[in-house]
Amino acid sequence: MTLVAPARPTGTPLGGPSLAQERKLVTSIPGPKSKALSERKARAVSAGVGIALPVYVAAAGGGVLVDIDGNSLIDLGSGIAVTGVGNSAPRVVEAVAAQLAQFTHTCFTVAPYDSYIEVAEALNRLTPGDHEKRSVLFNSGAEAVENAVKIARHFTGKQAIVAFDHAYHGRTNLTMGLTAKNQPYKSGFGPFAPEVYRAPMSYPLRDGGLDGVVAANRAISQIEKQVGASNLAAIIIEPIQGEGGFIVPAPGFLATLLAWCRANEVVFIADEIQTGFARTGHMFACEFEGIVPDMICTAKGIAGGLPLSAVTGRADIMDSPQAGGLGGTYGGNPLACAAALATIDTYETDNLVERAATLGQIMGDRLTALAAVDSRIIEVRGRGAMTAIEIVDPATGEPDAGLTNRVIAACHAQGVILLGCGTYGNVIRLLPPLSIPDDLLLEGLQVLADALAADSAAA
Structure with a gap:
C-alpha cells in the first residue's frame, strides 16, 4: 500500500525540519489572529485552563514555533520537555x-x-x-x-x-x-x-x-x-x-x-x-x-x-x-x-544524549557568565538540556517572583518561549528541543540577557 500524506490547507506553513530556523516577528505578540482566538477560548474553554503565552500555533519544527499570525518564535520549552526530538520529527x-x-x-x-x-x-x-x-x-x-x-x-x-x-x-x-x-x-x-x-x-x-x-x-x-x-x-x-x-x-x-x-x-x-x-x-x-x-x-x-x-x-x-x-x-x-x-x-x-549534553554546556556557559555580572541570578543549575536560573532580590536574598515574571513576559514579547517554575515562582527554566540549532539557542539566550538588563535599567 502506498501512503499519501494529507493535503495541507493553502497558505499553511510546513512543519518539522522544513521550517526556517529563525526568530521573526511580523506582528506584536500576541498578534491579532491569536487575540481573536483568545476571545473564542474564553467563551469555549474552562477558565481553569491557563495559558502561558497566548499565541496559537500553526506549525512547529526544530527550534521554532510559527503562530497563525506568521510570527516565528524560538522554542525553549519543548511543550514542557515533550518534543525532545523536535516537533514533527521525520521518523x-x-x-x-x-x-x-x-x-x-x-x-x-x-x-x-x-x-x-x-x-x-x-x-x-x-x-x-x-x-x-x-x-x-x-x-x-x-x-x-x-x-x-x-x-x-x-x-x-x-x-x-x-x-x-x-x-x-x-x-x-x-x-x-x-x-x-x-x-x-x-x-x-x-x-x-x-x-x-x-x-x-x-x-x-x-x-x-x-x-x-x-x-x-x-x-x-x-x-x-x-x-x-x-x-x-x-x-x-x-x-x-x-x-x-x-x-x-x-x-x-x-x-x-x-x-x-x-x-x-x-x-x-x-x-x-x-x-x-x-x-x-x-x-x-x-x-x-x-x-x-x-x-x-x-x-x-x-x-x-x-x-x-x-x-x-x-x-x-x-x-x-x-x-x-x-x-x-x-x-x-x-x-x-x-x-x-x-x-x-x-x-x-541521532546521538541526542550527546546533543543534550552539548546544549547544556552552551546554556551553562552563557548563563554562568551572565550570573557573574548580575547578582539577581543566585544560581545556575540543572543538567544537559534541562537548565535553569533562580532569581532573587540581591538586597535581601529573597525569591523575586515579580522580576521572574517580568523577564519571562519580556522574552515572550520578543519571540522567545520560556517557562517559569519553582515553589517560590522565581525560577526560569530552559528546555529546548534537542534539535535546536546552536545559533538559535544562543539568540534566545541573548534575548533573555537583554530582558534582564532592560528590567534592571528600568528599575
Whole structure:
C-alpha cells in the first residue's frame, strides 16, 4: 500500500525540519489572529485552563514555533520537555502515518498488537539496571505515577507513600496529594488521597549546602519517626525536580535513600517524567549517580508529542498485580506506540544524549557568565538540556517572583518561549528541543540577557 500524506490547507506553513530556523516577528505578540482566538477560548474553554503565552500555533519544527499570525518564535520549552526530538520529527511522522493507515485503536487489553510489546521491550532495555523488568503503558505522567503507587502498594501490602518537598507528580487526586505546590495545582481541590507523607528534599541552595548523605539521613529520620518503614510502601522522587525549580539534589542524597529503601523493603520509585529520554545528557537522570530504581515512571519525551507514559520496574514487583488489575482503554494506543518506537530510534540514531549534553554546556556557559555580572541570578543549575536560573532580590536574598515574571513576559514579547517554575515562582527554566540549532539557542539566550538588563535599567 502506498501512503499519501494529507493535503495541507493553502497558505499553511510546513512543519518539522522544513521550517526556517529563525526568530521573526511580523506582528506584536500576541498578534491579532491569536487575540481573536483568545476571545473564542474564553467563551469555549474552562477558565481553569491557563495559558502561558497566548499565541496559537500553526506549525512547529526544530527550534521554532510559527503562530497563525506568521510570527516565528524560538522554542525553549519543548511543550514542557515533550518534543525532545523536535516537533514533527521525520521518523515520528512517517511511523504515525503508516500506523494511522493500518488501524487507530483496538484496546491492547482486548485485542493486542506488537508495537505495545516492542515499546515495553525498549523501555526494559533502556532504563537503568540489567535486572529482569516488565513495563506497562498508560497515557499521561500522572497516570503512570498513580499506577506505580498502586503496584507498590499491592506488592508490599503496605499503604503509606512518601514524596518530597518541592515535588510535582501530577494533577489527579492522588498525584495532587504527592505534589507539594499549592497554587495553582492543589488549592480548592481537596480532600486528597490519604496515606501520603512528605519529607525534606536536598536543595543545596536553600539548605545551606547540606551534604547529600546528611540531607538524606535527615529525611530518613523524619520518615522513620512520622511514618515508619513497616507502614511504608514506597518513596517517590524526581532525580531532578522539575516544576519545583530544577532542583538537583546534592551527591549521595539519592543513593542513601535507595540504600535505606532496600534495607527496609520499601519500593524506590523514580519519577523521570520530565528528566527522562536524553533530556539531561543521559538517557535517564538516575544514571548520573548510578541509581537503579525499583520502578521508573516515564512520559513527556517518550513519544515525540503523542500521549504515552509508562511504568517500568523489577519483574517481581510489576508481575504482582492480578490479571486485569492494570490497564486502561487508551493506554499504549497504537499511534502513540508507533511514535514512541520512532522517537526512541531518533534519540539513539541521532546521538541526542550527546546533543543534550552539548546544549547544556552552551546554556551553562552563557548563563554562568551572565550570573557573574548580575547578582539577581543566585544560581545556575540543572543538567544537559534541562537548565535553569533562580532569581532573587540581591538586597535581601529573597525569591523575586515579580522580576521572574517580568523577564519571562519580556522574552515572550520578543519571540522567545520560556517557562517559569519553582515553589517560590522565581525560577526560569530552559528546555529546548534537542534539535535546536546552536545559533538559535544562543539568540534566545541573548534575548533573555537583554530582558534582564532592560528590567534592571528600568528599575
